Amino acid sequence: MQQDLDARIREKIDFKTKPTGALGLLEDLAYQIASVQNTLSPRLVSPHIIVFAASHGIAASGVSAYPTEVTAQMVLNFLNGGAAINAFTRQHRIELTVVDAGVDYEFTRHDMLLDRKIGFGTKNFLEGAAMTADECLRCLDEGAKLVESISQTGCNVIGFGEMGIGNTSSAAMIMSRLLGLPLEDCVGKGTGLDNAGLERKIQILTEAAERHKPGGNDPLQVLQTFGGFEIVMMCGAMLEAAARQMLVLVDGFIASAAYLAALKMNHRVRQNAVFCHQSEERGHRILLETLNAKPILQLGMRLGEGTGCAVAYPILQSAVAFFNEMASFESAGISGKPDL
Template sequence: MIQTLDLKHCLRIRQKLDMKTKPLGSLGKLETLANQLVLILSQGMSDEELEKAKFTIINPSISVFAGDHGIAGEGVSIAPSEVTGQMVANFAQGGAAICVLARQFGWRLNVVDCGILVPSNNTSVINCRLGESTAAFHQQAAMTHDQLDKGLANAGELVQRELSQGCNLFAFGEMGIGNTTSAAAIFSALSGVTPELAVGKGTGVSDEVVDKKRLLVEQALNLHQLSSNKPLEVLQCLGGFEIVHIVGAMLAVASAKKIIVVDGFIATAAAMVAIKIAPSSKDYMVFAHCSNEQGHQKMLEWLGVDPLLHLEMRLGEGSGAALALPIIHSALAIYNDMASFEEAEVTQVVK
């Protein structure tokens, strides 16, 4: 059961931020972020506990879920499916962008095989395999109901493992050749946005391949006749093994009342599914960045959210989420440590 955020501390948190030594609202999104973070982290506290508390991020965890896609066999990417497994090996060896960023900012990194063509032989890769690949979703459902259920359960267990280490902030990345096509299909099915607007260039394909991707998504939508009110059915028919795990992980984190940092296009598609399943899960989500993938801005607009960063990235892996961590630390530092007008004996600025 995912509970809506208790807003009883909302006014106190806002007042504390407003009384810092600055013009009202002058720290912009940093104040909005601080308000959200403290509201999440103060759930269950009394008024007295709130006044004394210092809010910090503990053992931040980022998990990169990898899965291969049957739709990749239709030539929707510049890379073959084998690259998914090769990148998993790169993650395990610490050589990928997300590995560098995780080390830079202090994330604990998990690499998870959700179902790739060739299983990893690296013992540091977590085995959550649902198969070798999803089916081509324009011909049949991407996965079975049992695979869907197992993926959601796997993700919940991974989150519980991190919670047992005290983690209170989670991010989720992905790797899977073909997964921008899957994410675009999910976006179209849940929002009604046409494939023409939802589908983009992914890894950097040609205009002709973009047209092919749009056609495949249209074929899938026509085949499955999905309802936006049945998000699990949308996920089963159009999703990837890695996307299923991200959905399950997001729901588990929200159920635990911890913070979710949402990455780019693929992760936001997963967030859309999670929010459709449990609308209150959105309360716990911080949207890290706006990807350069065509449909991502439209996703964010549909969700009515404002991301922290606009860096023209489209890598995936959780890279945008990783970059949000120092901003999150900064927002909490402002809340915890910045003096009030009274404490600093500064005349209060009137807007």
């Protein structure tokens, strides 16, 4: 029974040769991993990070410090091995896949790139819905199929990152609508706007919110109205990963917005989610606090690409290592647990 196993997991953690709670968040992670895998001998197998990329129509309205062409240029950088996510996945021996969910560019074939293009970018949600209902459902389905395929390699821990100029605007709109929070609490500087740029961004997104005011907070409708192809595809992938009892590594603000939508669709995804870091984006801190989520790292990062997942992964390895390899008081021949 699950309740009995949970008690045994907690007992195994508490009776290691240490004071109770002395390993802090590592103990919580070990408990979570063992619970998700339903075992007293958890393993992390074939770790994988997917970076979903797509172009955003809202970028044309001036919400970003960078032009929309940078999305395609950064995807090419991923494929050439020159991005931060390439460095970190190489360092930690994590498989990396880049998915063209809807970039406004025609890529040539590449072993690292999967073509799942829904369209050449979303529409500008300042003028109408970002995508059609059919496009939204196709994104969810493609994300699920991708994770299904990866799970067949034996992978049981999967991280999610993104690339898409303008996608902090989409994430802010999704967060505000799904949580009922003021837009000002959800909007940040993104890729590096100055204060004037931030004010302009808030003004533009406020106009968009007013335009879609009757829309309600149904997660599918919110994704269709404000989402990016990469965000919705990531949401579908997270739901499928949780259904397959994989660990879901959530990167920064964009990935957390995708997770929020997934959570609204199926609350069971919560038990599988590991929040890898707290980004510098204003909305991310508030989102994590609202979800009562504990991020593993706070390094001042705000890059995206799944970099937080890659950097946090060795800490998950440490959690599994102490759980499986550290002696108990009994096995170490220590009589009685000291009161330290």
